[in-house]
Amino acid sequence: MFDMNPYLPHEALIIERIQEAPELFTLRLEFTEPEIQHRYKFEPGQFNMLYLYGVGEIAISIVSDPEDGNIIDHTIRVLGRVTRGMNKLKKGDRIGLRGPYGRGWPMQEARQKDVVLITGGLGCAPVVSAINYIQQRRAQFGRLNIVQGVKHSDDFIWKDRYDQWRELPDTKVLLAADVGAELWPWHIGPVTVLFDQLEFDPQNVCVMMCGPEGMIRATCDHMLEKQVLPEQMFLSMERNMQCAIGHCGHCQYGDKFVCKDGPVFSYDKIRDLFAVKGF
Ligand SMILES: Cc1cc2nc3c(=O)[nH]c(=O)nc-3n(C[C@H](O)[C@H](O)[C@H](O)COP(=O)(O)OP(=O)(O)OC[C@H]3O[C@@H](n4cnc5c(N)ncnc54)[C@H](O)[C@@H]3O)c2cc1C
Ligand code: FES
The missing domain is CATH 2.40.30.10 (Translation factors)
Structure with missing residues (x-):
């Protein structure tokens, strides 16, 4: 700008x-x-x-x-x-x-497709921006699946927002906590266990994810098993940043810069690097 x-x-x-x-x-x-x-x-x-x-x-x-x-x-x-x-x-x-x-979510490409949004951790802001966007333009997208995983049920925030998203047409909201307090009404365990409840057409879906890399890796493996193509899966990455314009190299990720080529990448672009733990 x-x-x-x-x-x-x-x-x-x-x-x-x-x-x-x-x-x-x-x-x-x-x-x-x-x-x-x-x-x-x-x-x-x-x-x-x-x-x-x-x-x-x-x-x-x-x-x-x-x-x-x-x-x-x-x-x-x-x-x-x-x-x-x-x-x-x-x-x-x-x-x-x-x-x-940076490059954001492929909102134009996702139009008329089913959308699966998967987040892990506390208030995962990048995916919230995509949910807000779809909410404002609900009729332009297919079935909407929102999945949120947290370590402990006490980490779950924005209950009101999730309740509100659950009321949107054709929308499924699934929540999981690795450890749940007594009154936690949702799933206890990793988010991956919820994936069989997702409703989408593997040929016509856009998957958007952010959160811990282990969770993203598990999600991508599951989606590949369901015949979703790597170029239909997108993830938002975080790296230490300084210049934000591809000059300083602080956010280097293989031959890419997270600030300029990301933070949103399609899985096919980073699949090889992503397979290397701790890269
Ligand atoms: C593209 C992008 C988008 C982001 N969006 C958000 C957002 O919407 N909301 C938000 O709260 N944060 C976001 N972050 C993370 C945010 O930039 C860091 O939390 C922030 O830089 C921490 O600064 P600090 O000085 O408070 O902490 P520091 O003193 O720099 O760090 C405290 C500790 O946190 C670790 N740390 C610092 N940055 C990160 C990071 N990015 N990931 C993991 N650990 C880190 C440090 O290694 C250190 O151990 C984003 C980061 C990126 C790259
Ligand atoms: S933050 Fe400087 S190259 Fe990305």
Whole structure:
């Protein structure tokens, strides 16, 4: 988007702060310069570099809808130095923003197809952006399957959203926790056990995933067994990032850069690397 210095962040105002869970919050942003806001366009699955003045800059996915006019939502998990600092920000504070970067989800290709969305872990933002997108345009997509796996049932957040997604037409929502508290009404065990309940046409499906690489590997193996082609499966990857424009090499993944060639890859493009544990 920015044709000047690609490393230069632009000032964004926090117009709302939402506490999603004890360690998870959403910042709703808008640029302070109307010209920058007007030119800013993104696609689901892309990310921005957010700069906390005097502390540091981090990659964060965009979860709001591309057609939602002026707002840019980021859901952030408190992890280390920068995210701890961002957690203290409040409405009216300002941060730096540059982006959007990377390749997002293949939303155009997925139109009229069944869609399977699989996430693992806490509030997996990249897949949430795809779910939000489909929700706004439900009639343009086939059957929708949403699968979420968490380590412990206490890690499950956004119950209201899952309840709301369950009410969408032709939509199946399946939840699993490796360890469940007494009143956890859903499945206990790995998400992979739920896969036989998915409803999709293997010849006409788009699978989108994010989460721990072990879970993604298991999902891809299952989908291949069901005759889903590797080019119909997409995953969003995370790597340590600095420049976000393919210059510094911090996010190198084989012959690819996650910031520029990803973060969303089709499985056929990274299948060989993905088979190597810890790469
Ligand atoms: C394309 C992309 C999109 C992302 N989208 C989101 C998002 O929407 N919401 C969100 O909360 N986070 C997202 N992240 C992760 C986010 O960038 C990191 O959590 C953040 O950089 C941590 O910064 P920090 O200074 O708070 O922690 P640090 O002090 O840098 O790190 C604390 C600890 O976490 C580890 N760590 C740091 N970054 C990562 C990472 N990416 N994956 C695994 N471990 C890591 C470090 O090795 C260290 O052990 C995304 C990352 C990428 C690459
Ligand atoms: S972050 Fe610099 S090359 Fe990707």
